[in-house]
Amino acid sequence: MGADMKKEILRFENLTLGYERHPAVHHLDFSVRRNAMVAVAGPNGAGKSTLLKGIIRTIKPMGGSIRLCGIKQREIAYLPQRTSLDTTFPITVFDMVAMGMWQAAGAFGCFDRQRNARVMQALQRVGLAGMEHRPIGSLSGGQAQRALFARLLLQDASLILLDEPFNAIDSASVRDLLGLIHTWREEDKTILVVLHDLDLIRSAFSETILLARELVAGGATDKVLSAYNLSQAQHLCERFESQSLLCERG
Amino acid sequence: MYDFFIGPFEEFAFMRRAMAGCLALALGATPVGVFLTLRRMSLTGDAMSHAILPGAAVGYLLAGLSLGAMTIGGAIAGFTVAMLSGWVARVTAAREDSSLAAFYLISLATGVLIVSMRGSNVDLLHILFGSALALNNAALFLIAGISTTTLVALAILYRPLVMECLDPEFLRSVSRLSPVAHYGFLFLVVLNLVGGFHALGTLMAVGIMILPAAAARFWSRDISRLLAVAVTGAVVSGYVGLLLSYHVGLPTGPAIILTAGSFYILSLTFGVDGVIRSHIHPKRHFQK
Numbered sequence: 128m129g130a131d132m133k134k135e136i137l138r139f140e141n142l143t144l145g146y147e148r149h150p151a152v153h154h155l156d157f158s159v160r161r162n163a164m165v166a167v168a169g170p171n172g173a174g175k176s177t178l179l180k181g182i183i184r185t186i187k188p189m190g191g192s193i194r195l196c197g198i199k200q201r202e203i204a205y206l207p208q209r210t211s212l213d214t215t216f217p218i219t220v221f222d223m224v225a226m227g228m229w230q231a232a233g234a235f236g237c238f239d240r241q242r243n244a245r246v247m248q249a250l251q252r253v254g255l256a257g258m259e260h261r262p263i264g265s266l267s268g269g270q271a272q273r274a275l276f277a278r279l280l281l282q283d284a285s286l287i288l289l290d291e292p293f294n295a296i297d298s299a300s301v302r303d304l305l306g307l308i309h310t311w312r313e314e315d316k317t318i319l320v321v322l323h324d325l326d327l328i329r330s331a332f333s334e335t336i337l338l339a340r341e342l343v344a345g346g347a348t349d350k351v352l353s354a355y356n357l358s359q360a361q362h363l364c365e366r367f368e369s370q371s372l373l374c375e376r377g
Numbered sequence: 378m379y380d381f382f383i384g385p386f387e388e389f390a391f392m393r394r395a396m397a398g399c400l401a402l403a404l405g406a407t408p409v410g411v412f413l414t415l416r417r418m419s420l421t422g423d424a425m426s427h428a429i430l431p432g433a434a435v436g437y438l439l440a441g442l443s444l445g446a447m448t449i450g451g452a453i454a455g456f457t458v459a460m461l462s463g464w465v466a467r468v469t470a471a472r473e474d475s476s477l478a479a480f481y482l483i484s485l486a487t488g489v490l491i492v493s494m495r496g497s498n499v500d501l502l503h504i505l506f507g508s509a510l511a512l513n514n515a516a517l518f519l520i521a522g523i524s525t526t527t528l529v530a531l532a533i534l535y536r537p538l539v540m541e542c543l544d545p546e547f548l549r550s551v552s553r554l555s556p557v558a559h560y561g562f563l564f565l566v567v568l569n570l571v572g573g574f575h576a577l578g579t580l581m582a583v584g585i586m587i588l589p590a591a592a593a594r595f596w597s598r599d600i601s602r603l604l605a606v607a608v609t610g611a612v613v614s615g616y617v618g619l620l621l622s623y624h625v626g627l628p629t630g631p632a633i634i635l636t637a638g639s640f641y642i643l644s645l646t647f648g649v650d651g652v653i654r655s656h657i658h659p660k661r662h663f664q665k
Contacts, residue, residue: 213542216600230551233536234554264598
């Protein structure tokens with residue numbers, strides 16, 4: 128038990144998250160191992176994005192808790208489903224990506240040769256070398272997503288949360304970015320990725336959490352994404368939507 | 378030539394003081410205006426300029442045309458409206474723009490009522506339209522002090538402010554400075570409007586903030602150059618506006634703001650990203 132706890136990076140204890148008294152994540156008990164790469168699956172409205180928002184503390188729990196084990200809040204990097212990035216803002220790709228070094232540089236830290244080199248390296252890793260001087264507004268959807276991944280790279284986070292990171296981008300970009308996520312694991316990072324594409328989860332993720340506001344199943348992907356569990360998840364989501372009585376579990 | 382362009386400033390101290398006031402406003406208020414336009418808050422600046430009126434009016438009622446009383450009153454009214462609209466947006470379902478509109482309209486009507494009941498039309502005109510040519514040393518020091526404070530604050534807040542404009546959610550996820558950047562910035566907006574109303578009046582103060590900033594967007598896609606173009610445009614507008622006011626006998630505030638307005642129209646028409654270059658004579662495209 129003690130050794131297991133040492134391996135944990137994130138633990139949800141009887142966690143309930145929601146909006147205006149309606150739970151989006153309901154009495155969740157689960158833990159995520161350090162250095163794991165976990166897909167979070169479930170139907171629309173299953174609470175996947177809400178769970179990530181709870182981890183970064185944008186939403187406070189209605190009940191239960193989220194425990195970070197051995198890491199601090201600032202060691203979490205998060206890429207939301209719909210980023211608030213204003214692509215009309217007059218700034219270059221380099222400067223936007225460099226903001227990933229906020230924890231290291233802060234409000235006043237200067238960008239010396241070493242930091243500039245790190246930004247260039249991050250751009251190179253996501254395939255945007257040569258585009259550093261372009262305004263961010265000139266990037267395509269896929270390129271903009273790569274730039275956001277480059278910014279994530281510079282955050283040096285221990286826990287990385289990605290919410291639908293492959294929405295509306297081409298298959299080549301998906302392949303490249305997925306490859307990048309796999310390299311993070313080799314760098315001792317823990318990754319939680321919300322995804323809808325079950326085929327992609329089966330092919331690229333060995334561990335999955337299946338949510339339907341409550342935990343349907345968690346563990347090895349092939350077992351979690353069984354036909355029975357998937358139908359159960361769909362049923363649970365529908366059942367929750369038709370019920371609005373007070374929760375008896377407190 | 379010398380007499381036309383330099384003579385008035387050499388000959389008259391009030392012209393030199395007015396120019397120094399315009400220079401200080403350009404250095405302080407215009408960079409704030411650049412960030413207002415980048416945050417799509419240009420009309421917030423306009424609303425705030427109206428919101429300071431009752432505070433200035435109460436200051437006037439208590440102490441006459443006293444610089445300190447009107448400044449403190451205006452600042453308190455401006456901050457109150459900014460904070461109240463932000464608070465209502467956070468604790469209710471109302472959006473910040475609607476609560477700001479509600480509070481600034483209440484504020485504006487209260488201000489006009491106070492001045493109309495207790496003052497004269499001349500007083501109201503002074504508050505609404507200012508008088509750059511009547512700037513005394515105390516007013517000049519106040520505007521210069523506000524500009525200096527603004528430049529120092531912008532230097533400190535620059536990086537979080539750019540991040541707040543570019544990707545507010547990202548700033549919130551990596552730092553606790555988001556509210557500092559937001560409210561610090563609103564503080565600078567109010568401070569500069571209060572400084573501006575002594576020279577240009579409450580209605581015109583927002584013009585020197587927004588017009589050069591809006592014009593600069595047609596000349597550059599880089600934030601540093603944008604700031605430089607906007608400040609240069611504001612300085613030139615102040616200088617040309619004062620010359621027009623002196624030689625043609627126009628009221629100073631409107632002359633300066635209309636010059637800044639002409640800069641905007643010229644930029645809109647001939648700027649690098651203006652109408653002619655973008656739509657009428659677009660540049661030839663590359664092969665790939």
